[in-house]
Amino acid sequence: MRITAKSIVLTITVIIIVGAILVLSKQDWGLLSLEIIFIALGLFYWICEKKSLSVKYLSVIAVLSSIAAVSRVPFAIIPGAQPTTFLIISTGLIFGPQAGFLAGSTAAVLSNFFLGQGPWTPWQMFAWGMAGSTAGLLKIIYPKIGLKGILIFNLLWGYLFGWIMNFWSWTAFISPLNLKSFLAVYAASFCFDTFHALGNAAFCLIFNTSLTKILMRFQRKLEISEIIIE
Amino acid sequence: MIKKGPDTCKGCYFRNMHPAAALVYYMSLFLVALLFSHPLYLTAILAVTILAIISARVLKFWKIYLKFSLFMTLMIVLINPLVSRAGSTVLWSGAQIPLLDGLIISLEAVYFGLAMGMRLLIVLSIFCLYNNTIHPDQTLYLFSKFTYKPALIISLGTRLIPRMKRDFENIQDLIKIRGFDYTSLGFKEKLALFRQSVNALIYNSLEGAWQIAEAMHSRAFGSGPRSQYGRWLLRPGDLICLAGSCAVIAVSFIGKAVGAGSYEYYPKMEYIFGGSRLLALILTGLLIPVLTSWGWDHCRFLRSRI
Incomplete structure (x- = not known):
């Protein structure tokens, strides 16, 4: 660039x-x-x-974001638990911060085509985008991060995602904006956030090894053959 | 007579508006709702939004939104009186609750909670309108003008979702053909089989991504500046609505900057009917699409002109 x-x-x-x-x-x-x-x-x-991004890069991101979006729909009945965050974090870890951000923000828009767009959409785009891009940054800082590290990161994002989502409810609908009201809003969503964090950890334990192998293969393929577009 | 069914709003004006005009209108409603916490303003905006919902013939879908928003609204209505100690008309006090150091519920805080609940209802109603009157394709068409790479990723992703569903069904059929029966397996085996199915789906989809990219490349995608065409015409009615919505946004921001339409809930609620001149201006702009929609539905001459 x-x-x-x-x-x-x-x-x-x-x-x-x-x-x-x-x-x-x-x-x-x-x-x-x-x-x-x-x-x-x-x-x-x-x-x-x-x-300048390659067409292959764009279509890989499109596929990963649609997988992340689709995976959200069947889990919509369980409050909080969804494999979307885990998939976006995995994308960020393997393909880098930019891919993580694009996959995360796109997954939010795509899944809301089915579940309904709302005031939450830009916040979800931001939260999942940040989950993906920080995962990419984590991999840059700790290239040899193991399963334990990824698991903790997934757990952490279960809570962080909820906290980012709560921020707007707190600022737009609650007064006064002080520690007491902040804690009250965050306490109301604690159960959902815990479900989200535990769900992330479970998906990470079940899918991380096999998914990393698949994504690594395509990341290497992407490095070998690129079709750059302006 | 209004046709019943999922496509009730198909022939309505809001569905036939230019996406930019409709989007700016919804944005103006949204901004006004978030800029002003004055109860009179919020009530008026809610009334305009409901009128727009009726004009757009999406009342049936709005009822679903109402049910859905009940929990969020209740949470806001309850949290506000619990955390605020600024009101002077104390309704109830006494109970010691951790973190809340002595609970005091005031009338002002209850009113503020109700007003904020109404604000949330307005915001959700605007999104109900948006979801049912603007097709995702129209939004993508607008955004592709500014950020075409993310718009391309979204449209590719939307196209891939039904394909993934079909692929996953095929994988499940293959598993059955190979003699695996989910019902006869234990939890661990079921989980392992499910993981294999998901991995196969991801692998297959990523291979598909390669094919899509090569097909796009073979059709000269990315070889030069892309061409673009829009199917939607900006008609006189759209221009009037667009001008009205832009005026509303400008007037609201200026009004807020000079302090018009401000309202204090604490320590004692102010007179509710103050600052209504600005509200009249805002309502004039916000009612334009509703009136245009009425003209579209009831007057052939107006319909031919807008």
């Missing part, structure tokens, strides 16, 4: 203008937090748009 002076100036100008509007309009945190999420998603997508 070529980062030109023009694009840097443009990004900074956009951030300053948006920031000024947000500060001057005296908004509540509910709308502000949503706007920050949209800006973050927009910047991620803009970076992806500017990069």
Whole structure:
């Protein structure tokens, strides 16, 4: 990706203008937090748009995100437990932070085509996108991370995902915004978050070894044959 | 007479709007609902949203959303009075609950909780409208103009989902043909067999991804700037709705910046009918698509013009 002076100036100008509007309009945190999420998603997508990505890379991401999305639908009846987070983390670990983010954010949109789009969609896009990209970063920092490390990371994201999702409910619908109200909102979702974390751990224990082998094979194939598009 | 069934809203104006006009309208409703916590504003926006839902003929789907949102709304209505101690009209106090250091429930906090419950209801109703009137293809068409690679991934993913379902059924049939019977197996064996089926599905799907990429490449995908066409026309009615929605967004932000439409619940609730001039302006803009929809349904002349 070529980062030109023009694009840097443009990004900074956009951030300053948006920031000024947000500060001057005296908004509540509910709308502000949503706007920050949209800006973050927009910047991620803009970076992806500017990069030269191969068609094979794009179609592999499409397949992985649709697997992650489909896997969410049959588990929708069990609150919290779903293999989506585990699949996105695995994608991030093998294919890198960018692939992890793209797979995570796309899986949220795709699964909500079936389960219904809502105010939760951008938050899910962000949360799963972050799960995927932080998994990619984890692999860069600890290249020899074992099953134990991945298991803990999956458990952690079960809670983190819920906490990110709760953030909007807390900022948009609760007043005053203090530690007491923060804990009350987070306590209300603790059971669901625990189900999510335990589900992630279970899926990781069952599928991690075989899934890693499959994904590693395709990652190597991707390195060998690439069709770059502009 | 309105046709009953899943496609009730097919011929309605909201389904025939340009996706950009519809999306900006829903966005204006959403922004106004989140910008103002004034109970009068929230009630008026809820009324406009319900009118839009009726005009779009998605009342049946809205009832499902109502049932679904009940738990979330209840949680918000209950948490607010429990955590707020700012209200001056105390209704009940006394119980010692961990983390809440002496429970005080005030009338103001109850009203605030109800207002926030109403805000959530508005937000969910807007998404009910969006889900039932804008097809995912239309959203993708809009976003592909700005971020076509993520839009491409989403459209490829959408196409792959039914194929995956079919592939998984084929794998299950193969397992049965090979003589494995799920009902006669123990939990461990069932789990192992399920894991193998899932692995086969993932492997097969990723192999399919290669074929898709090669097929796209052979059709010159990525060889140069891509062509694009849109099936949706921006008609006069769409332009009016778009202008109205943009005006609503601008007026709301300016109004909020100068302090119009602000409302204090604590320590004592303010007079409810203050700042209604801004509300009148906002409602005028928000009612344009509802009125246009009425014209589309009831007046042939208007329908031909919009």
